[in-house]
Amino acid sequence: MPTEIVIAQTTVDDVDMAIALARGAVESRLAAGTHIDGPFIATYRWRGGIQTEQEWRISYKTTVERLPALQAWVHQHHRYEAPEWITLPVTGGSSAYLSWVTEETTPDSV
Numbered sequence: 001m002p003t004e005i006v007i008a009q010t011t012v013d014d015v016d017m018a019i020a021l022a023r024g025a026v027e028s029r030l031a032a033g034t035h036i037d038g039p040f041i042a043t044y045r046w047r048g049g050i051q052t053e054q055e056w057r058i059s060y061k062t063t064v065e066r067l068p069a070l071q072a073w074v075h076q077h078h079r080y081e082a083p084e085w086i087t088l089p090v091t092g093g094s095s096a097y098l099s100w101v102t103e104e105t106t107p108d109s110v
Contacts, residue, residue: 031060032104
């Protein structure tokens with residue numbers, strides 16, 4: 001049975017933090033690759049008020065198997081008290097790409 005691939009996402013308010021979270025996850029083989037989108041304007045309710053902030057979105061390409069470790073790692077390094085953490089299933093894709101994600105997130109790969 002093929003490995004399930006997912007895209008996991010979080011947001012941060014600093015481009016350097018976005019780069020650090022993206023790079024660290026790839027270096028640790030928790031994600032095969034990432035995309036950083038932004039800056040964009042986020043508006044949300046927090047602690048009884050409406051906030052409007054500039055943020056960057058990090059999308060992690062990973063496997064369902066590596067997802068719990070990636071989530072724990074991101075939350076450990078994230079500065080937000082309640083960081084966004086969502087996952088999106090990858091329901092298709094080229095076999096070469098999906099194999100690449102699986103290979104690059106395997107801890108013992110060279």
